[in-house]
Amino acid sequence: MTTSSPQDALSLSVTEAAMRSFGTASNPRLGEVMALLVKHLHAFVQESHLTKAEWLQGLEFLTASAAITDGERNEFSLISDIMGISSMVDVVSQPVGGTPSSVLGPFHNHDSKVKPNGSDLTEGQAGERTWFKGRVVGVDGQPIPNAELDFWQNADNGLYPAQDPEQDPHNLRCKIKCEADGSFNLLTIRPHPYTVPTDGPVGALLRASNRGIWRPAHYHVIVSAPGHVGLVTELFPEGSDYIDNDTVFGVRPGLVVPFVPSHNKAVAERFGIETPFLEVNFEFCLVKAN
Numbered sequence: 453m454t455t456s457s458p459q460d461a462l463s464l465s466v467t468e469a470a471m472r473s474f475g476t477a478s479n480p481r482l483g484e485v486m487a488l489l490v491k492h493l494h495a496f497v498q499e500s501h502l503t504k505a506e507w508l509q510g511l512e513f514l515t516a517s518a519a520i521t522d523g524e525r526n527e528f529s530l531i532s533d534i535m536g537i538s539s540m541v542d543v544v545s546q547p548v549g550g551t552p553s554s555v556l557g558p559f560h561n562h563d564s565k566v567k568p569n570g571s572d573l574t575e576g577q578a579g580e581r582t583w584f585k586g587r588v589v590g591v592d593g594q595p596i597p598n599a600e601l602d603f604w605q606n607a608d609n610g611l612y613p614a615q616d617p618e619q620d621p622h623n624l625r626c627k628i629k630c631e632a633d634g635s636f637n638l639l640t641i642r643p644h645p646y647t648v649p650t651d652g653p654v655g656a657l658l659r660a661s662n663r664g665i666w667r668p669a670h671y672h673v674i675v676s677a678p679g680h681v682g683l684v685t686e687l688f689p690e691g692s693d694y695i696d697n698d699t700v701f702g703v704r705p706g707l708v709v710p711f712v713p714s715h716n717k718a719v720a721e722r723f724g725i726e727t728p729f730l731e732v733n734f735e736f737c738l739v740k741a742n
């Protein structure tokens with residue numbers, strides 16, 4: 453690398469020394485990641501001509517983020533989301549050929565109950581009845597037996613159970629064992645757009661940046677099957693508000709799906725619902741694990 457001034461030479465030596473300092477890490481991957489992080493953060497400081505006042509402001513932002521973070525709320529996860537870093541990690545770790553992955557979000561629970569395929573999750577609550585069905589297949593299009601869906605979404609008021617004491621903690625979430633032919637179906641409601649939390653430092657940053665605070669409506673799904681790479685993804689109703697302006701950059705081509713009015717009387721009778729209801733059909737494609 454060539455340098456053009458004594459200041460450039462000095463900054464180069466600081467960067468090289470800071471990168472080298474992580475070469476002693478006992479875990480080589482830690483050393484590699486930290487050296488690259490230092491390299492790119494130093495380049496950012498140089499390119500932006502970051503002032504001391506701005507650097508202090510950044511430290512105050514991180515300190516305020518730590519203060520609001522607890523077991524229920526993680527402001528650092530939100531920082532990652534609204535900077536598109538969570539989505540970038542998804543993109544670079546995505547195996548080639550399968551359904552696109554998308555962000556996990558903060559409302560996933562590991563303790564969702566396993567319900568029979570074809571379950572009704574609506575349990576009398578408000579919301580546009582939606583029959584969500586499809587298959588889990590491999591990249592060759594063949595069904596994957598013994599796949600499992602972990603499904604969660606927000607209620608008709610736009611809130612997840614963790615945000616709404618009126619809701620049962622298990623409302624509108626479950627695990628479903630798919631059939632031998634990879635098929636699954638369940639009755640749920642249409643999801644709704646919602647805002648990311650705005651009462652902390654990230655909210656202040658979004659306001660200062662004149663940025664949106666909304667996520668488009670979506671279903672969250674984790675698909676897993678023996679011998680295959682697990683998939684964490686989201687499905688977005690075609691035409692949902694904010695589909696082109698997701699504040700966490702989670703929308704991907706191939707994950708925007710039509711919610712089609714259905715007059716299928718047999719399905720309406722099975723669930724005891726009126727026609728037309730909405731129908732969503734999606735094929736999840738998993739890649740084989742190495």
Ligand SMILES: [Fe+2]
Nearest residue numbers: 557559670672
């Ligand atoms: Fe969500």
